[in-house]
Amino acid sequence: MTRKDSHPRAGSSGAARFSSFQLMTGIVVLGALALLYEWTMIAEREVTPVMLYLKQEAAEGADLYPDAIVASPLARDVGESDLVHLSLLHEACLKHKDAVIPWTYGLGGTVASPDSGLIERDDPHLIDKIRDFLKSRMLPAWAVEHKYVDKATGKTLTYHELCPKTPMVFFNHYWDGIPNSPDWPRKKPLYLMANIEMYELQAKHYWGVDAVLCKTAICARRLGPKALKRKDFDNVRFIHTAGTSAQKGTYEIVECWLKHPEFPQLDLVAKNDSFHWMFPAPFNANIFNAKNIRVTTAQVQPIEFGKMIAEAAFFLCTSLHEGYGHYINQARASGGVIITTDVPPMNEFLTPVSGVLVHSTRRIFKQQILGGGYMGEYGLTNVPGLTARFTGNDVCEAVERVLKMSPAQRAAMADRAKKQYFVDMNYFAYKMDELRAFARGERAPTKLRSQEEAAGEAE
Incomplete structure (x- = not known):
């Protein structure tokens, strides 16, 4: 299956548009992911417990938190500042529904200063801030659909032209037709954050993305390589x-x-x-x-x-x-x-x-x-x-x-x-x-080899 050619966006033109809340809810996970990523990079310095947890048996009904994990550095208390950071990010998603919210919002308890990082639609430095690499940020729909004018060149740019290689994470089926837009870069990574119990998620959503981000073990079991039984060539059936x-x-x-x-x-x-x-x-x-x-x-x-x-x-x-x-x-x-x-x-x-x-x-x-x-x-x-x-x-x-x-x-x-x-x-x-070249009149199609040609190649 060709990934981009089979995106679920192909049939999504009739899908309901995001409300600001839906979109913000859909990508609020990015802030938590960023914090989790930051914390995990620290935790992975202690390779043994992390690897032990990753390899922990995830069969149905298995204990994901054995004593060895609970007694490891993975179980250390998360600092109060990190908990406050998550709380402030959540608050921002509810309070600033029409703003771009970087993962650094609320870091260190700072939310009121000009450096808090919120980006509004009428920001005079909008294009520069959108262009800036922020590791991860939560985007309202306007940020993706907006046409940005580069004051230095006068050129009009789309969000995807400013950030052509940055992956985008979509929550469940709330895609708003964005990946189906003509300006979506063919090689731009598309990730799905799935709540697997949702009726609206169909096979095309899973097949049309570069990665599915699982938040639960059952999601990983049912979508990961272990979801398919290994071929058994010993026992014929x-x-x-x-x-x-x-x-x-x-x-x-x-x-x-x-x-x-x-x-x-x-x-x-x-x-x-x-x-x-x-x-x-x-x-x-x-x-x-x-x-x-x-x-x-x-x-x-x-x-x-x-x-x-x-x-x-x-x-x-x-x-x-x-x-x-x-x-x-x-x-x-x-x-x-x-x-x-x-x-x-x-x-x-x-x-x-x-x-x-x-x-x-x-x-x-x-x-x-x-x-x-x-x-x-x-x-x-x-x-x-x-x-x-x-x-x-x-x-x-x-x-x-x-x-x-x-x-x-x-x-x-x-x-x-x-x-x-x-x-x-x-x-x-x-x-x-x-065939495409032939249809354009650029060249004639090659023919099957004759028996004489095949015999000559064999010699």
Whole structure:
């Protein structure tokens, strides 16, 4: 996923605008973060307790404050001046809702002097103060939307031009369309401070940012690397996602599994209507009664499905034919061991080094103009078919090959499949640049290598 191209801002034009209070509430956390950052830099000089706390088991119900932590320097009293500082920052957010509030406001108990740092919209030195690096500050909406005039040059500048590289933290879904504005720098970091219980937060909010800042252990558990189970290449368990398609070799897979009750668990995911069309009653009773087949026909939500794919280690992608192979590419991107059919393009996505190929013959369909036997005019002839034909026994033979592999061999195969996926991604990006140039009339597209050229390169 390209981060900036998939920002949640893409669909946010209809979102309600911030009230001053919402925006200030949304970014008041910056002041606390700044203070916490300042304190943590001091605390990290005592590396042992900090690292001990960071590594503390964060499983559901675990004690985050064991005696070793409570007895460490991390538990020392926070100075009264720091507590007063936080209190004054909070007060400023409520009292000065339309001002820029730097994290230094209230530091040392100072709030009334000209040096307290509040920046008002009518400040005669506004551009200089906004341009100044203040480590962190709380911004009202006007500070981001305002057009600043440089008196020395007469040039009009936006906030993002003044601070193009400084990350911005947004609280929950209160974005006000700011990251979607035309002047938002493409490489400007965007951070999300999430209250994970809020209904308004959707997947696009999490996926569209550079970092999610968690304030609780449960947030870190559910968003961090431990939220996904590590792939287990020791214990084989296959997943097959047929969806709504009857062209994924699902029948042959089920035929194989029903013959081999000793085979490992098969998770079969298919839409309810499609499943019952492929396996009508009473035959489907055999599937539901099989101890090593688990069928999911209910609608799987995107987040749940993504987690399912990300955690799976063994995939059955036995397509009869493919145009692009979306679910094969999902499996490759996930870094799993993949079984697919030995017919192109399936055996182009996965080679014998990066996948396990099911023995298949090739079938011609007269409806496919490039399939070798088109029934109409101008069809391609005298070429092999595009559709794989195989049996349940062929699937079983491929599964047995996987079962005979060592965990290390399986992991190496999965890693190779993922690397090949990256090759295709990068090549695709290159070809899209080429297409753009072609559309502009700047150059002709490159062609596939001929067999003679490929042979010459091999020599």
